Amino acid sequence: MATRIFIVDDHYMIIEGIRSLLQNGKGLEWIGHAMSATSCMAFLQTHQPHIILLDINLPDISGIELCKEIKTKYPKIGIIGLSSYNQQSYINKIMDNGASGYVLKNATKEELLDAIETVMDGEKYLSEEAALIVKKNVGSKIPIITRREKEVLSLISEGLTNNQIATKLFISITTVDTHRKNLLAKFEAKNTATLIRMATHLEFI
């Protein structure tokens, strides 16, 4: 039986690229693509791929969330994370959320086929570069922030004061202040300026 492949990515060129790369792969069946999380979930109600190639940067919800959702509903599907950049933080996150592999978008055809094969065998796969990055960043921790903290962080970056954030989120100023304190602690940032800089570089914003 052919391995059924489904791909979720919002970039047309990537979809085309992967389709083209997989065209000659033996034992692979391309069963379609989705360009958003919602259309992906809709597709899965009627189709059962073996492997989903899942872009981490999606327009509606993050690929990481989607990965979790897919894994909860369809635990048998193997998920391989895809990303354009060496987003250190994301590699860990998506693997923690049930993905079985991670491949960068500059991967070669061989790497991609290798990843699919490895995951089909029930093992985990990290592309060479991804593995390097994980190795390189051992110790340089990526903070794990909560939904609410992320929300506050993003509002801070938009220039809102604690007061305005409090009003917007219907919470007390002191709560916002606490979230802010926790953010500073988690990022080990001295002040807002560093916080925003780090968050931007780690692509939290």
Place this chain on the structure above:
Amino acid sequence: MATRIFIVDDHYMIIEGIRSLLQNGKGLEWIGHAMSATSCMAFLQTHQPHIILLDINLPDISGIELCKEIKTKYPKIGIIGLSSYNQQSYINKIMDNGASGYVLKNATKEELLDAIETVMDGEKYLSEEAALIVKKNVGSKIPIITRREKEVLSLISEGLTNNQIATKLFISITTVDTHRKNLLAKFEAKNTATLIRMATHLEFI
């Protein structure tokens, strides 16, 4: 004569994707690809494409720099910028550096062919989304800051207080404060958080 297309992108999948998208395009000749700025310049010494599809995010130097370089040496080549994201600042920058078009990586086959055709006709092309962004950001100028201001800006982003910056630069706190005030004014930022966010996105830091 067929339009000779050359592509510069460090992502294998994108290269494959575009190759696949252009395969059926009439009058197009795919003459190769480069995955870095240096190999691109090397290729151009022996080949003359009509159109270069140029990714903005390259590993060695930025696509914007490369664009300038290509245009200086080979002014006849039409360059179409490619980018994954709606990087507002980049659209202006690459167009200012001689590019004739800008297409997002989630463009359809039609958009891409349209872009190539338009540029071959000697006109400029902006993809729908890109045009929207530019339109949305009319008036949102890129601030011009002085050497000293840039210095202060970068120290702010590193988390130094005005006091520490003053000590470091051997100037008074009030001077630092003035620079800060001017930075906020130039970026039209409400506070430090927005300032740093904008500066990061506009690549001042």
Place this chain on the structure above:
DNA sequence: CCTACAATCCCCTAAAAACAGGATTTTCAT
């Protein structure tokens, strides 16, 4: 010469953020 601009310095006040201690409730997975 004169102007523009950068870079420097000063004073002031209100608002905001940083920092340090807490405490309570809700949510969620084992």
Place this chain on the structure above:
DNA sequence: ATGAAAATCCTGTTTTTAGGGGATTGTAGG
């Protein structure tokens, strides 16, 4: 159900920023 983690709220003090004035040097260009 129980414990951990998240999210909420509180009371303080100290430091920093935001934002408003205004002023002095030096330098480069028209």
